[in-house]
Amino acid sequence: MQIQNYIDGIFVKPKNERYLKNIDPSTGKAYGGIPDSSQEDVNNAIKAAKKAFPVWSNLTASERSTHLGRVASRIEERIDELASAESLDNGKPLKLARAVDIPRAADNFRFYASAILHENSEIHDMGINGFNYTTRRPIGVVACISPWNLPLYLFTWKIAPALAAGNTVVAKPSEITPATAYILSQILDEVNFPKGVLNIIHGTGLGVGEPLISHPEVPVISFTGGTKTGERINKIAASSFKKISLELGGKNPNIIFSDCDFDQMLKTTLQSSFANQGQICLCGSRILVERSIYNRFLKFFILKTKELRIGPPSDINTQIGAIVSSDHRDKILSCIQLAKDEGGIIECGGVSVNLGGENSGGYFVAPTIITGLDMNCRTNQEEIFGPVVTVMPFDSENEAIDLANNSQYGLASTIWTNDLKKAHRVANKIDTGIVWVNSWLVRDLRTPFGGAKNSGIGREGGFESLRFFTEPKNIYIDLK
Numbered sequence: 001m002q003i004q005n006y007i008d009g010i011f012v013k014p015k016n017e018r019y020l021k022n023i024d025p026s027t028g029k030a031y032g033g034i035p036d037s038s039q040e041d042v043n044n045a046i047k048a049a050k051k052a053f054p055v056w057s058n059l060t061a062s063e064r065s066t067h068l069g070r071v072a073s074r075i076e077e078r079i080d081e082l083a084s085a086e087s088l089d090n091g092k093p094l095k096l097a098r099a100v101d102i103p104r105a106a107d108n109f110r111f112y113a114s115a116i117l118h119e120n121s122e123i124h125d126m127g128i129n130g131f132n133y134t135t136r137r138p139i140g141v142v143a144c145i146s147p148w149n150l151p152l153y154l155f156t157w158k159i160a161p162a163l164a165a166g167n168t169v170v171a172k173p174s175e176i177t178p179a180t181a182y183i184l185s186q187i188l189d190e191v192n193f194p195k196g197v198l199n200i201i202h203g204t205g206l207g208v209g210e211p212l213i214s215h216p217e218v219p220v221i222s223f224t225g226g227t228k229t230g231e232r233i234n235k236i237a238a239s240s241f242k243k244i245s246l247e248l249g250g251k252n253p254n255i256i257f258s259d260c261d262f263d264q265m266l267k268t269t270l271q272s273s274f275a276n277q278g279q280i281c282l283c284g285s286r287i288l289v290e291r292s293i294y295n296r297f298l299k300f301f302i303l304k305t306k307e308l309r310i311g312p313p314s315d316i317n318t319q320i321g322a323i324v325s326s327d328h329r330d331k332i333l334s335c336i337q338l339a340k341d342e343g344g345i346i347e348c349g350g351v352s353v354n355l356g357g358e359n360s361g362g363y364f365v366a367p368t369i370i371t372g373l374d375m376n377c378r379t380n381q382e383e384i385f386g387p388v389v390t391v392m393p394f395d396s397e398n399e400a401i402d403l404a405n406n407s408q409y410g411l412a413s414t415i416w417t418n419d420l421k422k423a424h425r426v427a428n429k430i431d432t433g434i435v436w437v438n439s440w441l442v443r444d445l446r447t448p449f450g451g452a453k454n455s456g457i458g459r460e461g462g463f464e465s466l467r468f469f470t471e472p473k474n475i476y477i478d479l480k
């Protein structure tokens with residue numbers, strides 16, 4: 001697959017004609033090329049988006065909705081091809097890509113195609129004196145930058161509301177997983193999406209990402225990725241007062257009280273620990289267990305984790321696929337080494353796995369459970385973003401809350417208990433943007449999504465996104 005940029009409705013090579021290798025993480029072999037684009041390509045894309053803005057922003061909500069709906073339908077029609085491409089590119093099990101990633105990408109377009117029809121404006125009545133009304137207008141050219149872990153899912157999660165609100169977009173997928181973003185550009189072409197409204201540029205953070213967010217004609221940035229990158233983007237954006245949404249890293253606590261439904265908790269905790277090889281920002285990587293059930297939990301958790309099937313992503317029976325890149329595999333292994341150096345006990349996993357045959361060069365890591373560490377060590381403070389969890393006991397509700405909040409991050413948390421009052425109490429005291437009680441990763445696209453502390457700035461989802469991608473203007477009418 002030789003990927004091209006998509007600018008002003010045309011597939012184009014990068015101006016410098018340079019390409020990066022696209023690697024299949026399950027074999028370690030290159031299977032295609034990605035444009036290593038630069039400032040010139042970014043400038044062309046921004047020019048196209050700026051030219052398209054007046055027409056797109058003046059379409060009715062219903063017209064924009066129709067365009068978005070067509071994209072959603074075409075994603076659904078090409079679901080098998082998109083799921084295979086996502087799995088090949090990212091290393092995630094094909095089953096997961098088919099069941100979650102691609103349907104959700106279609107849902108993102110479908111949801112905002114509908115949401116924009118239900119948006120309304122506010123009036124603040126001042127009685128006989130007058131009244132205020134607030135309009136919300138699209139802002140201009142939006143930069144959307146996304147990571148590699150849920151490639152098309154997160155890419156479209158920003159693009160769809162930005163477009164629905166009437167902005168035009170220059171979007172950059174991760175250079176590690178560009179394939180489905182490229183297929184999305186083919187889809188735009190197939191459904192005759194208006195030219196220049198959504199431009200997709202491939203390349204690195206420095207080659208494309210930074211020129212894009214620094215550009216004076218880009219007043220809005222929606223970014224999902226690591227906290228370090230977010231910090232850099234935040235600094236650059238601050239100097240020119242750009243509007244910014246940052247969805248960043250996490251180190252999510254999974255708090256398990258002894259009065260929970262044990263079987264349901266165990267089943268879901270396996271998922272929340274190791275789904276997508278633990279490469280979901282919402283995975284619960286710090287597992288806190290009430291001491292009275294700690295030994296029982298650990299015994300069954302280790303047993304079930306050892307049963308998880310590590311295999312080629314395309315195999316329908318695979319539960320744990322490949323890590324996205326050799327660099328990331330090495331980072332995960334170095335985190336495991338650090339845990340050992342800090343005195344951690346590797347209860348299972350802890351090693352890379354060679355599947356042999358055509359997958360012998362693939363990047364596989366066994367799901368890993370670590371005990372024996374306290375909350376202040378680096379292993380419990382730094383994001384690993386792989387199939388690695390730590391398990392720690394606690395003795396009281398307050399201790400569980402303190403341990404959970406002992407983190408620079410505040411993205412998501414999970415609480416397991418059948419005590420209704422306790423569930424509400426703890427949920428209210430945990431410093432995370434999202435709390436799941438007796439569940440994990442249940443998503444309702446209407447709800448605000450995002451993190452506290454170093455997990456980000458702002459919220460995406462529902463009308464929050466439409467508000468972010470528009471500029472409010474209050475108009476006062478005097479009646480006196």
Ligand code: NAD
Nearest residue numbers: 146147148173174205209210225226229247248249250281
């Ligand atoms: P990353 O920060 O390395 O890269 C994310 C994107 O930013 C990529 O497209 C990359 O090319 C681009 N980029 C890199 N440097 C840039 C720069 N200087 N300017 C502009 N763009 C730049 O993150 P990653 O490794 O791709 O993704 C993993 C991280 O993403 C983890 O920390 C994870 O927790 C986080 N994440 C957060 C959420 C969330 O919703 N909060 C969701 C998924 C992933």
